[in-house]
Amino acid sequence: MGSITVPAGVTSVLLDIEGTTTPITFVKDILFPYIQDNVKEYLQNHWTKEECQEDVQQLRLQAEKDHALNGFVPIPGNEAEVEQIIQGVVDNVHWQMSLDRKTTALKQLQGHMWRAAYAAGQVKGEVYDDVVPALRKWKEADMKLYIFSSGSVEAQKLLFGNSIEGDLLELFQGHFDTTVGSKLESESYRKIADHIGCSTENVLFLTDVTKEAKAAKEAGMNVVIVVRPGNAALTDEEKASYPLINSFKQINVNSVQ
Structure with a gap:
């Protein structure tokens, strides 16, 4: 060459x-594992914010479309305890990522998490x-x-x-x-x-x-x-x-x- x-x-x-x-490894070994490792803490810390609630609602709507898929992970409705909902979102996000899905709802949450991580200097x-x-x-x-x-x-x-x-x-x-x-x-x-x-x-x-x-x-x-x-x-x-x-x-x- x-x-x-x-x-x-x-x-x-x-x-x-x-x-x-x-490097391809930046996304695979840094960005995606950051989501998997920190999604629960992020949801707990941002739960009352409008943006976070919008992210959860979009994930819930996506989950409703996904109910027939193998291994589907549901997200409890708003009548459930907050910790139950958060755990459902965490499990759903992990399930989607395990299948390397690129749903708009998942990408939206990931984008907001990465924005916070970059701003805090946790990721470069x-x-x-x-x-x-x-x-x-x-x-x-x-x-x-x-x-x-x-x-x-x-x-x-x-x-x-x-x-x-x-x-x-x-x-x-x-x-x-x-x-x-x-x-x-x-x-x-x-x-x-x-x-x-x-x-x-x-x-x-x-x-x-x-x-x-x-x-x-x-x-x-x-x-x-x-x-x-x-x-x-x-x-x-x-x-x-x-x-x-x-x-x-x-x-x-x-x-x-």
Whole structure:
């Protein structure tokens, strides 16, 4: 893997997070276990707050939809004792997470818990060593930097706003999540380019997932696959289909004219 010069005409860089700017293990080994270990204490400490009650209500509505699923964990109604309700929410959250579910209700509670954890300094967003120097260099070359992740925009901003390298939000022009569409669909990348105000060919997309790279490439974007420790192994065909890097240092950008 040698250096890659960004094609002329590229004015924006679109970045994936997990496996690209941030170790996949950060989410798997830090963020998710934090939820599992602290959800009961969080609910007890925030129970009387409106936001917490809204989170519980959304989880209860989701539970009503899930009643036919194998291993379903119900959440008691408001007539039950508070400790009973809290334990039901805790058990339901653990059950959903054990199945790696991505329900809106679960993501909402997780987002609020992570916000509190970042604010208290209990969690700091991880980024690879080569990321911040490269982003600063690209920004100095007048590149516009954007994030596209399946994690919510709020979760993205928490990670980069409370990173081990400090507040990095000033580096980014904008954030996109799956409200624009799936990361595996070409249309999502066209929508992002429209939102940025440029053609897809003016965008360089960095990701570790070849299916995402394929969708972006079909939309007309320039793509580079980022190979990091712990990322999914690539087939020989995948390696031959895309430019590969293992550090942002390998990307050379020219100043945007």
